Amino acid sequence: xxxxxxxxxxxxxxxxxxxxxxxxxxxxxxxxxxxxxxxxxxxxxxxxxxxxxxxxxxxxxxxxxxxxxxxxxxxxxxxxxxxxxxxxxxxxxxxxxxxxxxxxxxxxxxxxxxxxxxxxxxxxxxxxxxxxxxxxxxxxxxxxxxxxxxxxxxxxxx
Amino acid sequence: xxxxxxxxxxxxxxxxxxxxxxxxxxxxxxxxxxxxxxxxxxxxxxxxxxxxxxxxxxxxxxxxxxxxxxxxxxxxxxxxxxxxxxxxxxxxxxxxxxxxxxxxxxxxxxxxxxxxxxxxxxxxxxxxxxxxxxxxxxxxxxxxxxxxxxxxxxxxxxxxxxxxxxxxxxxxxxxxxxxxxxxxxxxxxxxxxxxxxxxxxxxxxxxxxxxxxxxxxxxxxxxxxxxxxxxxxxxxxxxxxxxxxxxxxxxxxxxxxxxxxxxxxxxxxxxxxxxxxxxxxxxxxxxxxxxxxxxxxxxxxxxxxxxxxxxxxxxxxxxxxxxxxxxxxxxxxxxxxxxxxxxxxxxxxxxxxxxxxxxxxxxxxxxxxxxxxxxxxxxxxxxxxxxxxxxxxxxxxxxxxxxxxxxxxxxxxxxxxxxxxxxxxxxxxxxxxxxxxxxxxxxxxxxxxxxxxxxxxxxxxxxxxxxxxxxxxxxxxxxxxxxxxxxxxxxxxxxxxxxxxxxxxxxxxxxxxxxxxxxxxxxxxxxxxxxxxxxxxxxxxxxxxxxxxxxxxxxxxxxxxxxxxxxxxxxxxxxxxxxxxxxxxxxxxxxxxxxxxxxxxxxxxxxxxxxxxxxxxxxxxxxxxxxxxxxxxxxxxxxxxxxxxxxxxxxxxxxxxxxxxxxxxxxxxxxxxxxx
Numbered sequence: 015x016x017x018x019x020x021x022x023x024x025x026x027x028x029x030x031x032x033x034x035x036x037x038x039x040x041x042x043x044x045x046x047x048x049x050x051x052x053x054x055x056x057x058x059x060x061x062x063x064x065x066x067x068x069x070x071x072x073x074x075x076x077x078x079x080x081x082x083x084x085x086x087x088x089x090x091x092x093x094x095x096x097x098x099x100x101x102x103x104x105x106x107x108x109x110x111x112x113x114x115x116x117x118x119x120x121x122x123x124x125x126x127x128x129x130x131x132x133x134x135x136x137x138x139x140x141x142x143x144x145x146x147x148x149x150x151x152x153x154x155x156x157x158x159x160x161x162x163x164x165x166x167x168x169x170x171x172x
Numbered sequence: 173x174x175x176x177x178x179x180x181x182x183x184x185x186x187x188x189x190x191x192x193x194x195x196x197x198x199x200x201x202x203x204x205x206x207x208x209x210x211x212x213x214x215x216x217x218x219x220x221x222x223x224x225x226x227x228x229x230x231x232x233x234x235x236x237x238x239x240x241x242x243x244x245x246x247x248x249x250x251x252x253x254x255x256x257x258x259x260x261x262x263x264x265x266x267x268x269x270x271x272x273x274x275x276x277x278x279x280x281x282x283x284x285x286x287x288x289x290x291x292x293x294x295x296x297x298x299x300x301x302x303x304x305x306x307x308x309x310x311x312x313x314x315x316x317x318x319x320x321x322x323x324x325x326x327x328x329x330x331x332x333x334x335x336x337x338x339x340x341x342x343x344x345x346x347x348x349x350x351x352x353x354x355x356x357x358x359x360x361x362x363x364x365x366x367x368x369x370x371x372x373x374x375x376x377x378x379x380x381x382x383x384x385x386x387x388x389x390x391x392x393x394x395x396x397x398x399x400x401x402x403x404x405x406x407x408x409x410x411x412x413x414x415x416x417x418x419x420x421x422x423x424x425x426x427x428x429x430x431x432x433x434x435x436x437x438x439x440x441x442x443x444x445x446x447x448x449x450x451x452x453x454x455x456x457x458x459x460x461x462x463x464x465x466x467x468x469x470x471x472x473x474x475x476x477x478x479x480x481x482x483x484x485x486x487x488x489x490x491x492x493x494x495x496x497x498x499x500x501x502x503x504x505x506x507x508x509x510x511x512x513x514x515x516x517x518x519x520x521x522x523x524x525x526x527x528x529x530x531x532x533x534x535x536x537x538x539x540x541x542x543x544x545x546x547x548x549x550x551x552x553x554x555x556x557x558x559x560x561x562x563x564x565x566x567x568x569x570x571x572x573x574x575x576x577x578x579x580x581x582x583x584x585x586x587x588x589x590x591x592x593x594x595x596x597x598x599x600x601x602x603x604x605x606x607x608x609x610x611x612x613x614x615x616x617x618x619x620x621x622x623x624x625x626x627x628x629x630x631x632x633x634x635x636x637x638x639x640x641x642x643x644x645x646x647x648x649x650x651x652x653x654x655x656x657x658x659x660x661x662x663x664x665x666x667x668x669x670x671x672x673x674x675x676x677x678x679x680x681x682x683x684x685x686x687x688x689x690x691x692x693x694x695x696x697x698x699x700x701x702x703x704x705x706x707x708x709x710x711x712x713x714x715x716x717x718x719x720x721x722x723x724x725x726x727x728x729x730x731x732x733x734x735x736x737x738x739x740x741x742x743x744x745x746x747x748x749x750x751x752x753x754x755x756x757x758x759x760x761x762x763x764x765x766x767x768x769x770x771x772x773x774x775x776x777x778x779x780x781x782x783x784x785x786x787x788x789x790x791x792x793x794x795x796x797x798x799x800x801x802x803x804x805x806x807x808x809x810x811x812x813x814x815x816x817x818x819x820x821x822x823x824x825x826x827x828x829x830x831x832x833x834x835x836x837x838x839x840x841x842x843x844x845x846x847x848x
Contacts, residue, residue, distance in 0.1 A: 053222055055519045062714060062823040064802070065488070065760040074806070074815060076823050079506045081815040083806035 037121040037126040038105060041093045044126055046117055051107050053117060055125060073122065077106060084119035096123060175312070177304045180381065181237075184347055188233045189286040192242070193279070195226040200269060202226070202276050203268050204528045217257075224253040230278065232406070236349060240793045245296050249274040270306055274299060323626055335413040338368070338386035344408040345381055354387065356403045361393015389826050390418075421486040455515050459605040462796070473497060503821055508638075510798050516556075518596045520607070521549030521766040524563050527569055527596065534573045541580055541591040542573060548598035553605050557697055561607070564670040564681075568609050569594065571667070576613030576691050579779070586688065588612065600704055600719060600799075601813070601830060605697040612707045618642045625651065643683060647671045704799060706816070708824065709775060712762040717797055717826040718786065718818060722777045726791055729774050741836060744774060744785050751776060751785045756827075759811065779829045780805055791829035799826060811835045 035046030039107060056076075060086055061073030070089035074081050084104055096102075104119040209215045233247035247270060256267070280294040357363050357678070368386035379383070391400070397415065403414050477497040480490055484551045493552060521781040526544050535542040553561070577592035578584075584590055590749055624629045625645045637645075645651060649668040674681045677698040706717035707726075733745040734753065741752035753774065757763065773783040797816035802809055811831035815823050 062815070062825060063761070064806075064812070064825065065762075066810055071806075074802070074823055074825075076817050076821055078502070079800075079817060081800045081802060081805060081817070081823060083802075118805060159430070 022166045032130045033136065035129050035131055036105070037129055038103070038122040039126050040087050040091065040122050041094060041096075045122070046105065046131075047105065051126060053106045053108050056104045056106060056119070057153075058098050058100075058104065058121075075119065077117070077119075080117060082106065082117050082119055084121055086121045088121070088123070099121070115161065174747065177782055180355045185237055185286075187347075188237060189282055192230050192233060192282045196275050196282070198226045198277050199223050200272065200529050201525060203271055203275070204532055207265065207268055207532075220253060220256050224250065224257055225820040233347070235454075236352065236416070237263050239281075242278060242285065243273055245278055245281065245303075247298060248300045248307075249278075252303050252307040259587075259796070265308055270302055272533075275305060287651060329478075330392070331396075332390065332392045332399060332418040333395070334402065334416045335389040335391060336416075336683060337389060337404070338413075339383045339409060339411040340408065341382040341384065343407060344383050346407075346410055348407045348410060350383060350385065350387070350704065353403060353407065354389070355531075357389055357391055357400070359402070360395045360399055361364075361391050363392075364390040368797065369811070417771070420443050439444070441514055459511070459515060463508070463515075466504060466508045466511050470501075474502050476500065507819075511733065514552075514798065517552040517554050518558055519550045520553045520558065520561070520605070521546075523558055524549050524567065524596060526562070526566070530569060531573065531594065534570065537581055538573060540575055540577055543591050543593050545593060545595040546594070546597075551598040551600060551605060553598075557605070559820075560673060561695075561697070563697070564673045565596075565607065565609075567667070567670045569596075572609060572613065572691065572693075574613045576611040576615070578614050582614075599721065601696075601828065607695040607697070608692060609695075610690060610692040615687040615689055615691050616683070617687065621645055643685070646683070647681075661806055704797060704826070706796065706797040706826065707774075707775070707794050709786075709788040710790040710792055710817075711756045711760065711788050715761055715808050715818065715822070715824040716756065716760070716793060717824050718775055718777065719826070719829065720794060720812070722779060722829045724776045724778050724783065726773055726775045729770075729772050729787065731770050746774075746783075746785070749783065751783045752836075753785045753787055754832060755787045756832070757787070757789075759832055759835050759839070760825075777829045779833050783834070784833050786829075786830070786834070797824070797826065 033047045034059075035054050036049045037043070037046040056075075056077070059075055061075045063073040064071060070086045072084050072086050074083050076082075084120055086095075088094070098121070100123060101124040103122055105125075106117060106119045108115055108117055149160070157169050203221050204221075206216060206219050209219070222435040227246050227250045232244050234242035234246060247398075252267070254269065267382065277294060277296060277299050281296070284293055337350075337353070339348075343350070354363075354365055357365075366388045368388065369384075370387065372384045394573040397417065400415055407413070475700070479492070480494050480497065483834075484490065513768055527546070528544055529739055531542055574595050577594065578586070578588075580590040583592065592612055594611045597606075597610075599606055622637065622642050622645070623632070625642075626633055626635075626646070628651060630645060630648050630651060631637065647667045651667070672679050674695055674697070679695055682696075683691065683693045684694075685691040704717075705720035707720050707723055708719055709716050727746065729744070735741055735745070735750075741754065743750045744753050745751075751774075772787050772789055772793055775788055775791070776785050778784075797818075799814040800816055801814050802812060810833075811828055813826040813828040813831075815825050818824050
């Protein structure tokens with residue numbers, strides 16, 4: 015059922031100097047995304063596969079009448095696959111791509127937390143040529159554990 | 173109070189203008205059809221009747237609103253049509269073109285009246301004279317009185333009737349005026365009218381828009397029952413009408429005839445204006461049924477939720493059914509919303525219907541013979557797109573007739589049939605609306621285009637351009653190759669405007685042409701909302717939608733009829749045809765139990781003139797589906813026209829048959845099942 019497991023995160027405040035990140039876990043690492051880009055978080059539901067698309071595009075799901083493509087972040091990042099299960103979640107993001115706003119879902123292992131990060135603490139990612147992560151990550155921030163933070167460009171690149 | 177009356181009047185007039193425009197279109201297409209079926213008296217009769225009725229309702233409406241010029245022209249045209257209707261005379265080209273020019277004049281008059289800008293009315297006198305002359309020529313009988321009814325007078329005997337006419341209170345809102353009806357009766361014979369004021373409420377309760385009066389009319393004269401019926405024919409549903417023929421002949425009746433309620437000299441036209449009340453959106457019954465179904469489901473959902481009401485404890489079970497009910501409600505609401513949105517789409521035929529006339533007139537004017545073929549008129553397009561499509565299409569049709577199709581003698585010299593063909597096709601493809609115009613004319617003359625562009629300074633004298641670039645030139649502002657600037661085209665405001673307009677609605681325009689053989693212009697209009705008839709098919713555990721339009725038939729596969737060649741698509745012998753088989757599971761990368769061609773169903777589709785058998789596991793329901801573009805949130809995917817959401821909330825992908833054919837060809841027979 016659609017309503018299950020979806021949580022609206024509207025109305026979350028951000029301090030101007032801080033960026034509020036929604037963090038989640040993929041293959042044991044913590045990643046984060048600007049919380050204002052998050053439309054909702056959904057539990058796993060089987061997508062309708064789309065033929066002839068990159069392997070990490072798992073298909074489309076129905077989000078209240080919108081047909082939304084979802085991408086597996088593990089596969090996108092070249093990490094080993096994991097069976098989809100009870101903790102698997104889809105983070106539904108609003109992104110700007112090609113001049114207009116699109117909605118897309120990203121499959122992650124599990125949700126983690128909402129964290130305030132001072133903007134100054136976001137360091138540019140190390141540059142590696144031709145690396146997928148290079149174009150996906152906006153910066154790296156050091157928390158108790160190291161966490162890579164994703165910016166708005168993430169899904170556009172996906 | 174006066175303001176309110178004026179508002180109502182204004183609103184009703186608006187409706188009249190809209191309907192008049194529609195009626196004129198109807199007359200026009202009727203007349204054009206008349207020209208084509210000269211040998212079928214039954215059909216002619218039918219068409220003439222249709223045209224007559226349309227003209228008649230324009231006349232009635234115009235008279236109601238005091239639009240005398242319109243009523244006048246319509247009346248003269250109607251007289252001529254009546255002659256056609258009653259006479260055995262066949263309508264000839266001269267009469268048709270006379271009637272067509274009346275349509276033009278009426279259209280101009282409607283335009284003039286609705287704009288109300290105080291300019292001079294278009295001239296009508298000459299036309300009315302012509303119409304009368306033609307009517308006289310036709311009519312074997314005597315010139316009829318304008319106010320007389322259309323039935324011949326010879327068979328009528330004197331009779332007396334008592335007519336009880338009690339309008340329903342809201343009759344006035346349908347645009348019928350009781351006074352006019354009474355006035356018409358007085359024109360039929362001597363009348364005595366008694367008003368029944370018993371329903372009249374106190375002055376405070378009187379509503380301006382309601383009719384409280386009833387009448388009893390005694391009518392005496394050479395009148396048939398049918399004539400009286402005709403007077404009331406527009407108000408049948410809105411009033412209680414009882415007509416009794418009085419057998420006894422009262423000598424006093426003649427004396428009473430002086431008490432007419434109104435002076436017949438006020439000269440009312442024959443019939444009351446008819447109009448269906450209110451709105452101006454026309455919606456197919458099918459769509460309304462769909463809407464009704466959804467409302468029905470909403471009511472069911474409501475009753476499910478209603479059962480949860482009560483004082484019982486909120487336990488897990490109730491909570492679960494509450495959740496289910498809410499989910500159902502969300503789905504119903506969404507479906508309802510989509511359904512309401514679909515009311516906005518209209519068949520493209522409403523735009524295409526203007527072209528038979530345009531082609532008819534233009535080809536005469538240009539001395540060319542052109543046959544227009546329309547197809548796909550029922551293709552649904554969002555109203556907003558539709559409104560912006562008319563002008564660009566008109567430009568393209570004009571261009572094709574002016575520059576494309578050659579004069580008969582040229583065509584003969586080139587070994588083509590003298591009559592050129594212009595086809596306009598509309599269809600859905602890949603979630604888009606495609607409108608294709610194709611003519612078998614001279615095609616684009618690249619040499620001439622380049623020369624013209626150089627002359628106009630659009631390209632430098634020494635520039636070397638590819639064919640593609642030259643073709644692109646015709647879209648440049650200020651470009652036109654017509655040798656003589658005519659009123660048809662040639663003012664150089666053509667193609668660039670067309671392209672701009674098409675782009676403005678998010679569409680594309682493409683032109684391909686073979687010199688000496690013709691030109692094809694393709695307009696692609698993206699649709700955020702289009703509804704197609706779809707056949708749901710099951711492949712593996714998934715459901716796909718095949719557009720019903722492209723399906724020819726579906727057959728159960730018979731192994732004996734399959735022939736397979738290495739590296740080619742297997743072929744299926746369907747009666748006398750060989751149809752390539754495409755395994756949908758294979759193309760779509762879906763695992764299915766039936767990959768062996770031993771079982772399963774073959775959905776035979778046609779695309780670009782070739783046939784293809786799509787191998788599926790099962791056929792499911794046929795239903796209308798709302799096309800959701802994949803591009804909105806993702807990107808275009810080859811072989812898919814979009815997606816739709818089924819009743820249970822799951823997604824089904826809509827296949828683009830053409831794309832599937834391309835995919836299958838590129839994979840050529842490999843029945844490899846790719847993992848999803």
